[in-house]
Amino acid sequence: MSNPTLAPATPSGFRLPRLQELGLVVVVLVLGTLLTAYGHYHPQGDTNSFLNLDNLIGQVATYMAVYAIMAVGVTCVIITGGIDISVGSIYGLSAMCVAGVLQNLSPETPAWKSVSLALLVGPGVGLVCGLINGGLVVALRLHPFIVTLGTLSIYRGIANIMTPLKTFPGQGKAIPDSYTQDFFQRFFFESAPGEGGVQIMAMIFMLIVVALGWFYLRLMVAGRENYAIGGNEEAARFSGIRVNLVKLRVYAISGLTAGIAGVVSVGIFGTASSNTGSGYELMVIASAVVGGASLVGGRGTAFGALLGALIIRLIENAIFITHQQQDYNQIIIGSAIIIAVSLDRISEYARERRALLRRARKIHAAASTNPQLQKEPA
């Protein structure tokens, strides 16, 4: 609840990232350095097993993309003091709709057409789901956890009944290669035709969404209104902010980003099934929280969401690189969330202490220079 004001809405003057994001950057650098050192001593052939394009883009950036994209949307919700636990289901439903539509296209459909159609369907479905979430939260005045718990089940149920085969594309059908192999799974920087190279499209989608999220939250009045509501909802209401509209908007944005993530997912995997994204809400909320979003509202950034997702993915990548079994994955990630939130609370407490001390020193200094204040009443 650090900053309920709308002050930094203007783009005047570039400011360094906040201390908390710098802390996250340091964590990323430390993790990266440790893994680089490990990769140096355990190379693959003559290549560092961590510090190579295939790993950094193919393993880390590509697979964190869907989490990071959704984390940007969920961060917007969390900043207002809300929560959206239905993102995994919206992601799955959007992916099912995208795959369901694309499977009916001709195999020769060009990329511009298939990608445009997917970008219409996926985010469209996500937006509708998000508007429903926001509408229910605002209209029924229910706790967002309860609303999104209900819609989590409803959206997953819809995905389940979409097709008896529970998966798209259905038998005998396929998503056009122009969408998968020629676009999302296209190899760049090949060493020779058909050899080497990395797939970068998922990462590009992620960076675009993070940039848009950063612009919205940092430079637009609409974005700053989220912080005001999260900081103090009543104060925000009295200052003229249309709280209900802002809430509706953030849930819509959360649904929209889940829809975009669904588009990317179908591109990466070439398929969607009724359990796509099942349980992903936990990873997404974890990314947002590790990235500095405060569950009581008023704090969080798009860049932080990206860093949160990156830290979680680096931990997962470390488990693979060091050949540990995935049993440890959940334990390590769960611990990372608790440590991140604890550190956040400690740094917040220290910041408050410092501010109090500064204020006390100022009062003391003012008192020592003002003889009138030195006269203590009897």
Add this chain to the structure above:
Amino acid sequence: MNRTSKCLSLLAAAVLSLGSLASAQDKQIKIGMVAKSQGNAVFQAAHAGAEAAAKELGAKYGATITIDWQTPPEEDAQKQAQAIDALAGAGVQGLLVSCSNAETLKPAIDRAARKKIPVMTFDSDSPNSKRFARYGTDDEYCGKVEMAELCRVLGDHGTVAILAGNQSAPNLQKRVAGAKEELAKHPGVKLLEASGGVFYHVETPEEAVKAVKSAQDANPSITGWCMIGGWPLFTANALPWPPGKVKVVSCDALPAELEYVKDGHVDALYAQDCYGWGYKGVETLLEKIVNNKQPESPMITDPLTKVTKENVDEFSKNWDKWLKQ
């Protein structure tokens, strides 16, 4: 050549041969293994099989073989794809995969193949991918042998029902088709008319138990069950009738299922070669990696072991070995 130079030559030859032996032993082959989920005993057995093959076949192929087991805790095809990519990036020489979703894993398998890493599937296949071989059950045959055995224990007379799991799973559809095809050869045995004689359910032990109990209560005329998957038998007391009253033949032979054979509730189980999925899978991969040798057929069929009261104790010893590793 004088004696000294002869001795020196022999010594040099011995050193060279020792050196080449040492380099052969120093050869490292790492095989990545990605099963559907860690919690399932059949995949634990497959893992044990792969580890045993790595130990036993090292000398034959002159290499130290290690298995990098990267199986998600629960079924998640996207996590499997991540694991395949990570293993391929980590420089494994071969991959052994059981696919939770054939199409979801296709791009990851193809990316590994692009890196010249041979990929073999076991149990669940990804037929459109660039995997070079698959070891698993012939599902139609599985349905056929189960139904043939059920008809035999029924004395070719009675009314049977089929427990069929998920209606949309292609492998289960094939097993049901095989069972029905076999049933047509036994005119004295009828398929239950209600519900077409085939009962589908969500593939959890609890839902399977509910399906069996509801069907049996509603249709007491059922005298035999052909279970094309052993789901209800993973729980205790799933069959609420005295042993032998209703004949049961089922697929799989996991430890919990064996108890039903021992107490006479189940007449026969058809065990998939889950230990062999790992053992034979590693062996086939090593032939491909070391000798660049393809299997005779890309589809290697699981023989299915019949488990009855006669051999159940012997068979259950396998699990002691498979789950210990």
